[in-house]
Amino acid sequence: MERLPPPVAPFRRPPGPPARCVAAGLLLLLGFCQVAAARTVAYANGRWFDGERFTTGTRYAVDGRLVAAPPASVDARVDLAQRWVVPPFAEAHNHNLQNAANLGRFRDLYLREGVFYAAMLCGNEADNKSVRDALRARGDLRLVQTVCVSSPDGHPLGMVMADLRRSGSDAGPETVRDRFYVSLETREDIDAKWPLIRAARPDWIKAILVHSEDPARRADPKTFGYNGLAPELLAPLVARAHADGLRVAVHTDSAADFETAVRAGADIIAHLPGYAIRPGKQAGDYRLGDAALAEAARRGTVVIATASIAAFIAGKDADALRKIQVVQKDNLRRLRAAGVPIAMGSDRFTGTSLAEYDYLAGFGLFTPAELLRMLSMDTPKLLFPNERIGCLEDGCRADFLVLDADPLVDGQAVHRIVRRVMGGAELPPPASP
Ligand SMILES: [Zn+2]
The missing domain is CATH 2.30.40.10 (Urease, subunit C, domain 1)
Structure with a gap:
């Protein structure tokens, strides 16, 4: 930290x-x-x-x-x-201050919206350093930095490759792996690549799971670059991280990913499952299980909902948004009832956690005091648990x-x-x- x-x-x-x-x-x-x-x-x-x-x-x-x-x-x-x-408010899941160029572009937005603390959830060694250097010169915003850990065919590989192609590059996946993110295929890779993970000087590790219950995805060329870690790698990765004093946030897509992450000892769930219903999947694939909810509450696993990203993904497809919101409301209502802590994060590249606050307020599931507490107290303390922030007392x-x-x-x-x-x-x- x-x-x-x-x-x-x-x-x-x-x-x-x-x-x-x-x-x-x-x-x-x-x-x-x-x-x-x-x-x-x-x-x-x-x-x-x-x-x-x-x-x-x-x-x-x-x-x-x-x-x-x-x-x-x-x-x-x-x-x-x-x-x-x-x-001041906190943003628990974004990427728009992840490198120095974007820090310059979005810093005033954060200050304007009163978001003084933020976690950038897919860092790497070079970008993290550029941001640390820029922040050292300026002060003000306080950031949690991460290192992204995924599979050789996993997110964010597909996104980075698409960006590279758009910029006219014909670089292959091998130029992305272990540079934009740390790629793990086997248990042995965890120890072998630990120095790469440490080199990024992360506060948290961000591990990716995407429908980890469905290995058939790996054979589908359409999902190449959009998969995640083999589920059996997560528990040893979390154990290694905890031994080094690092917290682990897990990107989860499905209800099965959520359960795998909670049982592996993840500290933070970086997405509420069900921000989109993937091709071939049903709403039920995203409904959190009662046992997983109870286990998350028992362990104090914090869920960053990033629920508002659903509106961005659905775009103009009102029907898709309506369907996913049924799933989101059901999951959020049951997370709240189970006593699982919820943090405020938007994952919105052009916004901050205020977009998430507005979206959650629209659901009417939380009291105004609960929402304000999430935004201004719980999330700052999640990001910087050793600091006296997110409070107005002596x-x-x-x-x-x-x-x-x-x-x-x-x-x-x-x-x-x-x-x-x-x-x-x-x-x-x-x-x-
Ligand atoms: Zn994200």
């Missing part, structure tokens, strides 16, 4: 306006700059979310941490005017968002962010698209 830097970074410079404020030189930004330069800021008259409800009060950001008791001196005071304060990192409406009443309130505070300092308004 990559540690967050100490929360005092914005305060290390000597007293005086930060360099970017001097450069901006805009009267409009003056108020923001005074707050950004202060060591101790009183955020007064806010309504602060505790996971269930909002309570009115004042909190102080002292050296980047939240404090409830007034400190000896206060450098700046911000009146929150009874607005709603929530921890000692938590002074990262928060101020909303213009009550998210427990208004489903659109999470889109109405009026202030973004990171490490106690207010961020300048991010660029608009």
